[in-house]
Amino acid sequence: MNIVMFILTLISGILYLRSDLLFGIFLGVISMVFLYGTFEISREKYRAHLFVGSLIVLFFAGISFLEYLTGFLKPLLGEEKSTLTFGNYVLFLTGAIALFTVLKRKVKTK
Numbered sequence: 001m002n003i004v005m006f007i008l009t010l011i012s013g014i015l016y017l018r019s020d021l022l023f024g025i026f027l028g029v030i031s032m033v034f035l036y037g038t039f040e041i042s043r044e045k046y047r048a049h050l051f052v053g054s055l056i057v058l059f060f061a062g063i064s065f066l067e068y069l070t071g072f073l074k075p076l077l078g079e080e081k082s083t084l085t086f087g088n089y090v091l092f093l094t095g096a097i098a099l100f101t102v103l104k105r106k107v108k109t110k
Contacts, residue, residue, distance in 0.1 A: 001101070002050055006034035008094040009057055015087030027091070030056050051105050054098035061095025064088060
């Protein structure tokens with residue numbers, strides 16, 4: 001699962017580099033959490049990297065989603081309405097997987 005999250009986060013980071021350089025770099029750095037967790041020998045550390053990385057990706061996907069929602073207010077201010085890019089779709093997919101991972105982990109601990 002860490003490999004899938006690493007690839008999806010890295011792809012969304014690369015796709016974001018065109019529109020928002022700093023956000024794309026952050027996503028690239030976050031993807032390294034998943035890559036580092038892949039090489040952990042301990043099962044608990046593997047899951048910890050997956051959980052922490054998923055929380056961070058979920059945060060960034062939420063920020064991106066809120067940015068898109070505030071795009072509906074831009075025409076009122078005289079700006080162009082923001083549209084979704086392929087990077088947004090990949091990040092939203094990664095965020096959905098991260099949400100599933102976080103909720104699954106929370107249910108198992110209770």
